[in-house]
Amino acid sequence: MPMPAPPAIALEQLVRRFGPVTAVDHVSLAIGRGVVCGLLGRNGAGKTTIVKILTTLLPPTSGSARVCGCDVLRSATEVRRLIGYVPQALSADAELTGYENLLVMAKLYDLPRGVRAQRIEEALALMGLEHAAHRLVHTYSGGMIRSLEIAQSTLHRPTVLFLDEPTVGLDPLARQTVWQHIARLKESQSCTILLTTHYMDEAEHLCDEVAILDQGRLVASGSPQALERSLGPSATLDEVFTHFTQGEAEVAGAYDETSRTRHVADRLG
Amino acid sequence: MWPTASAESAPGGRGGGAAAFARQTFAVAEMELRKLRRDPTELATRAVQPILWLVVFGEVMARARLIDTGGTSYLAFLVPGVLAQSVLFIAIFNGISVIWERDLGIIHKFLASPAPRTALVLGKALSGGARALVQAIVVLLLAVLLGVRLSWSPLHLSGAVALVLLGAMVFSSFSLSVACIVKTRERFMGVGQVLTMPLFFASNAIYPTSLMPGWLKVVSHLNPLTYQIDGLRALLLPVPAATVAHIGLASDYGVLAVTLLALVAVAAQLYPNIAR
Numbered sequence: 001m002p003m004p005a006p007p008a009i010a011l012e013q014l015v016r017r018f019g020p021v022t023a024v025d026h027v028s029l030a031i032g033r034g035v036v037c038g039l040l041g042r043n044g045a046g047k048t049t050i051v052k053i054l055t056t057l058l059p060p061t062s063g064s065a066r067v068c069g070c071d072v073l074r075s076a077t078e079v080r081r082l083i084g085y086v087p088q089a090l091s092a093d094a095e096l097t098g099y100e101n102l103l104v105m106a107k108l109y110d111l112p113r114g115v116r117a118q119r120i121e122e123a124l125a126l127m128g129l130e131h132a133a134h135r136l137v138h139t140y141s142g143g144m145i146r147s148l149e150i151a152q153s154t155l156h157r158p159t160v161l162f163l164d165e166p167t168v169g170l171d172p173l174a175r176q177t178v179w180q181h182i183a184r185l186k187e188s189q190s191c192t193i194l195l196t197t198h199y200m201d202e203a204e205h206l207c208d209e210v211a212i213l214d215q216g217r218l219v220a221s222g223s224p225q226a227l228e229r230s231l232g233p234s235a236t237l238d239e240v241f242t243h244f245t246q247g248e249a250e251v252a253g254a255y256d257e258t259s260r261t262r263h264v265a266d267r268l269g
Numbered sequence: 270m271w272p273t274a275s276a277e278s279a280p281g282g283r284g285g286g287a288a289a290f291a292r293q294t295f296a297v298a299e300m301e302l303r304k305l306r307r308d309p310t311e312l313a314t315r316a317v318q319p320i321l322w323l324v325v326f327g328e329v330m331a332r333a334r335l336i337d338t339g340g341t342s343y344l345a346f347l348v349p350g351v352l353a354q355s356v357l358f359i360a361i362f363n364g365i366s367v368i369w370e371r372d373l374g375i376i377h378k379f380l381a382s383p384a385p386r387t388a389l390v391l392g393k394a395l396s397g398g399a400r401a402l403v404q405a406i407v408v409l410l411l412a413v414l415l416g417v418r419l420s421w422s423p424l425h426l427s428g429a430v431a432l433v434l435l436g437a438m439v440f441s442s443f444s445l446s447v448a449c450i451v452k453t454r455e456r457f458m459g460v461g462q463v464l465t466m467p468l469f470f471a472s473n474a475i476y477p478t479s480l481m482p483g484w485l486k487v488v489s490h491l492n493p494l495t496y497q498i499d500g501l502r503a504l505l506l507p508v509p510a511a512t513v514a515h516i517g518l519a520s521d522y523g524v525l526a527v528t529l530l531a532l533v534a535v536a537a538q539l540y541p542n543i544a545r
């Protein structure tokens with residue numbers, strides 16, 4: 001009998017400390033293949049830290065994190081081949097054109113020349129950026145930049161895609177565009193997506209499953225519908241979130257995070 | 270959009286290997302050069318310092334005849350020194366780009382890719398080398414305008430190009446390591462500023478090491494800049510090498526190459542720090 005494929009993402013008793021701050025506190029979580037999972041939490045809840053551990057940027061203090069069965073510490077290169085990543089901060093290079101931004105990623109993933117040209121062309125068409133391909137990215141709108149970043153992160157056809165606050169700082173129209181991109185990725189059913197957000201409507205709209213973090217601890221997980229039902233017949237995800245997380249004032253490190261988020265928002269204009 | 274089944278068995282990229290490593294290295298360098306091409310003002314402002322050193326300092330010191338340069342004119346002696354100095358000043362601030370990329374999220378994305386960290390570092394160093402080459406051409410043109418006679422043999426020139434590249438890559442990778450440790454622009458600029466002048470004065474750039482007090486002579490022989498300049502003098506000045514250089518070309522290249530390998534290894538170790 002064939003072994004069942006390991007989950008796309010598996011965290012076991014994951015802990016990450018920064019000095020006195022415990023950013024991730026014994027989190028265990030499994031996310032199946034093809035699922036779109038939302039990691040919810042206030043600023044400073046530990047979302048970015050989990051994403052950085054899963055993308056091999058940050059070693060765990062203890063516990064383990066696996067992507068498709070590959071350990072982020074022991075099999076970092078395999079994990080990197082499997083994943084795509086759009087960081088929370090703006091990660092397209094403003095001094096390069098959209099095309100060049102795609103080209104450098106295609107080359108870093110060492111896509112063969114023929115495939116490279118074709119994938120870049122497809123990506124530009126898919127994201128509606130053909131007309132802007134040879135413009136410098138600093139002339140792009142916030143929504144165009146996020147679209148470009150998603151295109152960059154999917155050129156190599158990742159098995160698991162990480163999107164850290166994909167719509168933070170975007171105007172409503174640009175948010176719609178990014179949602180459409182994510183929905184299209186989801187429809188293709190070809191990759192698992194872990195996205196972080198603190199917008200409940202975003203989670204409700206995009207996610208099959210959500211995991212709610214509060215001060216580094218996993219306080220609830222499941223489908224949005226199941227979580228809502230567990231609270232009452234007409235509960236909303238907003239209410240679920242408030243139920244499981246504590247008051248804003250008690251969250252340590254929120255100031256730092258808020259200023260960073262605003263910074264991103266400023267630059268996204 | 271893409272078939273799930275093949276996604277894992279045939280991941281996006283080709284296998285590893287030396288060719289892949291080279292392609293990834295050049296990818297990083299290429300993007301830096303594309304940026305440089307768009308903003309050449311940087312190159313123009315960088316020509317000011319060498320002009321001051323050669324036209325003002327060089328001419329005055331040549332007149333004063335204070336420094337024994339073994340039969341070569343002081344100005345000619347100074348040209349390789351100023352060349353290496355301007356290369357140093359470019360390379361030592363090369364790391365700022367990585368701090369910039371950290372403040373955005375660019376470097377995070379690069380580090381989450383399967384490209385070896387060594388390729389990422391070497392690519393950055395190589396772009397530092399290419400910038401330095403452009404600067405070297407500016408200094409050499411300046412020397413020609415000032416009537417300094419240089420050796421234009423293709424062999425010597427390619428040797429000098431290699432030395433400029435090596436030296437610039439040495440200080441670029443050093444700079445990248447510093448950037449990975451200090452992480453902020455302010456601290457990085459501080460460290461850079463503190464380091465450039467000692468590196469410059471504790472070298473044979475503007476006086477031969479034979480004039481130095483013992484301790485300084487020792488320090489200057491621990492300074493990669495000294496080897497770069499020694500080699501450049503041997504290659505660029507149209508006089509017997511032994512009259513202007515005292516280390517020997519083989520050692521010059523050897524020391525620079527070994528230092529480069531060591532510093533790239535260190536920078537590759539430190540590189541992941543930048544995203545933490």
Ligand SMILES: Nc1ncnc2c1ncn2[C@@H]1O[C@H](COP(=O)(O)OP(=O)(O)O)[C@@H](O)[C@H]1O
Pocket residue numbers: 018021022023041042043044045046047048049050252253254256257545
């Ligand atoms: N590099 C770091 N050094 C020190 N503390 C950090 C660092 N990164 C995150 N933290 C802290 O860890 C906690 C979780 O941060 P983060 O994962 O960025 O939260 P989120 O993405 O949910 O807003 C916060 O208290 C934050 O201040």
Ligand SMILES: [Mg+2]
Pocket residue numbers: 047048049088164165
């Ligand atoms: Mg975050």
